[in-house]
Amino acid sequence: MKKYIRVVGAVIVNDKDEILCAQRPEGKNLALKWEFPGGKIEAGETPDAALKRELMEEMQCDILVQDKIVTTVHEYDFGVVELTTYYAEQLSGDIRLLEHIDMKWLPRAAIDSLDWAPADIPAIKKIKNDQPK
Numbered sequence: 001m002k003k004y005i006r007v008v009g010a011v012i013v014n015d016k017d018e019i020l021c022a023q024r025p026e027g028k029n030l031a032l033k034w035e036f037p038g039g040k041i042e043a044g045e046t047p048d049a050a051l052k053r054e055l056m057e058e059m060q061c062d063i064l065v066q067d068k069i070v071t072t073v074h075e076y077d078f079g080v081v082e083l084t085t086y087y088a089e090q091l092s093g094d095i096r097l098l099e100h101i102d103m104k105w106l107p108r109a110a111i112d113s114l115d116w117a118p119a120d121i122p123a124i125k126k127i128k129n130d131q132p133k
């Protein structure tokens, strides 16, 4: 049976209604695909705590986790990913990319212009249709 991997992703929106998108590195699963910063939920951790921990580890970024967007399950060759996305607010100043090779702030209307990890497609559709805050 394939590994079942519970993952959380942060959809960080700035005051211009742009969304933070991050590009995965080469040499890993889903190389060069775009994703939302985040990662695997550890045993005993809440989704909210996992998201805050991952953002600190990956980007040295403190966030406030807000509303849940959607949970989707996608089967890859390496396992089954259950991805839950949350809107989030960036609380701290500068982002430092410690794991991703690139990032972009994209206007909500252009969010579907990147080559996203397949598990993200339902979230992308929902975000694109959501109203600005």
Ligand SMILES: Nc1nc2c([nH]c(=O)n2[C@H]2C[C@H](O)[C@@H](COP(=O)(O)OP(=O)(O)OP(=O)(O)O)O2)c(=O)[nH]1
Pocket (backbone or CB within 6 Å): 005, 007, 008, 009, 028, 029, 030, 034, 035, 036, 037, 038, 039, 040, 081, 083, 117, 118, 119, 120
């Ligand atoms: N963070 C994040 N991961 C995603 C998204 N979409 C998607 O399919 N994934 C996948 C990629 C990974 O297989 C998994 C997230 O795990 P991770 O970020 O902790 O793990 P990783 O593969 O980068 O690295 P590792 O810790 O296994 O070495 O979920 C997304 O939007 N954000």
